Amino acid sequence: MKQSQKGEFYGQTNKTINLEGITLTDTVYTHDKVDWHYHKNAYFTFILQGNVIEGNKKEIYNCSAGDLLFHNWQEPHYNIKPEGFTRGFHIEIEEEWFNELDFKSTDLQGSIKITTPDLRFLMYKIFKETKADDSSTLLSIQTLLLETLSKMLRNQQNESHKKPNWVSELNLILNDQFSDQLSLDYLSKTLHIHPVHLSRDFSKYFNSGLGEYIRKIKVQKSLQLISQKKLDLTRIAFECGFSDQSHFTRCFKDITGITPSQYKKILFG
8 A cells, every 4th residue: 555755645736835844735636536545644634626535444525625634644545536626735744743742643533524613714724824924824824733633632532422412413404504594493493402401502512602603604615615616705695694795704704814705815816
């Protein structure tokens, strides 16, 4: 089985940044299929545009723009690229970087798809920092990356405790119906739990308030649509359930730190 070396990914590399044990690579996928392989270092793959199918020893993930994968070092996997343009942003972390910061890479799961909105938004922020490329870039990326890893570890520890069935059911409802006018009464009746219980315990399992979490899902969906270049921002706002474009822009900036127009410029240049 082939081992990929530092900074080696299968495609056309647009840009590589090396920062003291961290390698960031912007890559266009050009291979229809990459057979089983593993990487020398732990790394994240963040899909910026298009789609990719990735399989490991346990699961197969269908990924699209905005999806985030983590592989610990030497975790075998394969990739299939469906027809069309696919672009990925990779953050590769050397073992010495973990050691210097007293962070154990062995504590992190081997090969997973990360669905937590906050972790995905941290990846967008790291990607944005690579475009700044100034004297603060290294510090910003290191800080954001440590925040990402710490939250990942905390989420994994929380997931080891059994959650009530309504938590996963609610997450499915919110992701499927995020553009609808959801009410607390509707959700509590659908899940067969008291609205007070739902309101009180929501933040314990989702790390934010209910309304805030729905807005994050909407913004996450908008990022996927922006990456496709097919719709203007007014249409994207409508598709994602925002009342108008100004509301969309305000929520987008609150969550990502930039406006939708600024993100389009960063993504497409």
